[in-house]
Amino acid sequence: MTETSKITRRVALAGLTTALTAPAFRPSFAQAAPIKVGVLHSLSGTMAISETALRDTVLMMVEAQNAKGGLLGRRLEAVVVDPASNWPLFAEKARELLQVHKVDVTFGCWTSVSRKSVLPVFEELNGMLFYPVQYEGEEESKNIFYTGAAPNQQAIPAVEYLLGPDGGEAKRIVLLGTDYVYPRTTNRILRGFLNSKGITDADIMEEYTPFGHSDWQGIVARVKRFAGEGKKTAIVSTINGDANVPFYRELGNQGIKAEDIPSVAFSVGEEELAGIDTRPLVGHLAAWNYFMSVQSPANTEFKALWQAYIKNPRRVTNDPMEATYTGFNMWAQGVAKAGTTAVDAVRPAVIGQTFAAPAGYTETMLPNHHLSKPVMIGEIQADGQFNIVYKTPEVVPAENWSRFIPENANRRRG
Template sequence: MRGTYTTIKGLAAASAIAAGLAVAAPAHAADETIKVGILHSLSGTMAISETTLKDTMLFLIDEQNKKGGLLGKKLEAVVVDPASDWPLFAEKARELIEKDKVAAVFGCWTSVSRKSVLPVFEELDNLLFYPVQYEGEESQRNVFYTGAAPNQQAIPAVDYLMSEEGGAVKRWVLEGTDYVYPRTTNKILEAYLKSKGVPPEDIRINYTPFGFSDWQTEVAAIKEFGSAGKKAAVVSTINGDANVPFYKELGNAGIKAEDIPVVAFSVGEEELAGLDTAPLVGHLAAWNYFESVDTPENAEFIKKWHEFIKNDKRVTNDPMEAHYIGFNMWVKAVEKAGTTDPDKVIDAIVGVSVSNLSGGYSTMMPNHHITKPVLIGEIQADGQFETVWQTPGLVVGDEWSDFLPDSKNLISDWRAPLSCGNFNVASGKCGGKGTN
């Protein structure tokens, strides 16, 4: 029988984690440095979230260089700005790989930016480490998904809100920005809610454009939807700077967490830093890491981050931890393979485990997703989160949703001999290269 979080597919992917050692000469033996690409928006609607990830990568590269670099060479960051322009992400990715000769790329935030670059990484056989929660329904050989899949964020958040502890929510507003991630995540959540007996009339779905600011009408509709005599909640997949006016309007409308709680999947400490959090206290976010997590690893990370950035007020957040995990996995895999050659690194990285910041270790699975804990946090007046619930252990990222008919029989395993991103366990056939 399937569990809610660690599914049969996840367990199948978790079994027999093994990767062969492949030793070869460094791919960039003639170069003085190993170049690392950083592909994050430093301008436009997503700069509010992505600029910090650029800074995080510079920090991680600096830390690695202090340890002596990698394969006897210093690492060199190559930063580009795709400017929240989704086609430009593909152009900049190609520039990083072909012109700058980077060994790997760390970047993207929105799923539409990731979808834009997938053909480039496949064609040019390079590596992308993607650090943000996403909708699943994808497993690509050249991509490593270090953010949360839906079973590592969205579904646990809904389960929490359904529980008595979470307020026993009965009516659901699925509020998102109009692009791939919110639409696919809400498709999964709608199917999941219906499987739990929620009638269609108790589910409201709405989308707004990137950068949307005129929230008065929509927030009024949310308030009315929540006044029908059943406990209501908002599940928010609003992305980027549209969150700022959304939360401001919630406050203006007097919507308090005890009345209609909002659980967000794209609002972390960085986004809250630009908001008056007083009206938002008690609203929620679901992530795999919060800055307030009390572990020695996190305390050391925050201390070194502040020293590097020279600003004690700069916060940390979940996608930063995802880059921390992904970067350290790449370093360990390169050391294991003895080369930065992408094919050798792909073979070496499955099964690699590194320390996360929430306590314990995260492992790269054969589906190119990682194991993570799931945390629900409550917004505090100081812009931090207090963890109110978390999974008892690590959750295996499930790339194909159990709740969509076209996906429930699919698994991904990039190890030989399967080497398939969408293997159908019912038909026994691989459906293609792994991007649905």
């Protein structure tokens, strides 16, 4: 069964790729071979909800770059594959991109487990991957550029906000997460951070749920009870993907107001909120490095480009899309500087690139292959957008090896 479905899928994808790239073909580029851009995002399965928008972002960037005359006088060509939310398939598809299609660069992956799955392939075949999602850190590969946030650029500032006067001076913290590597590692870092702030383990509640968990009534009732012990409580949520909608619905139905128990989420953006009535959730928080509501010329341009490309003036943008956009531009600048698409030449050229990102700050690619980014905290509003209540005055350099994990004490920083 799997064999036949794989073949049909491959045939369908080959058709899709040709269909997508054919109209972009322009005679002016006809002489030089095109630069191939791999797109490794799930278009089916559980992660399709988040990753299809990233595929569209890369296709949009390829089209925009070609309209500007391509790169190094060559046309760009996107190669789209579908790893179908299947982690081992990610590795197979990565190999296919590098060996069969011989792509020059790849944009892809969302979950940490998919990135861990393709990492050895990119290292073995010396490819280049731009990974656009916030993650738990504790990783550094010369073949990957991480354009999402490291924990010190998202999780820690967000919890610091909750402990501060504007966040309600929380004294107890509930760590809720989906049961996989990103929430577990993040919560381990957060526990270390909270302990350093004088919040003992007795005042920390930690719970994990399976992927796609939909029955939150017991957990939310327990959170209420935990919060009812006479200390101001806040929820830190690393709940991923589909489980968020039922979670927020349960919060609303059990009458948990943001004034009483605020919750801050690290994986909930504008796209995820599109599926729920946000009126009962007003005031709950999310921490990102970009919100669609940011006021900046670069963001106006980004939003206009996206809504024109997708032909829908109501489609939202979100943080991983912005990270993809920034990463693509940095890669293009690196290629222009290196004068070639060879991975070994582009890699040093990308490091040190700066870009005026839609977030409204100038971001820099650091030698640790991560970005310096601003940190923003937004409150959910009734219209599904975020009202930015806090942002760092300057960009924050990424610290991919957290200082709150004891084993990292001997590791070099930066």
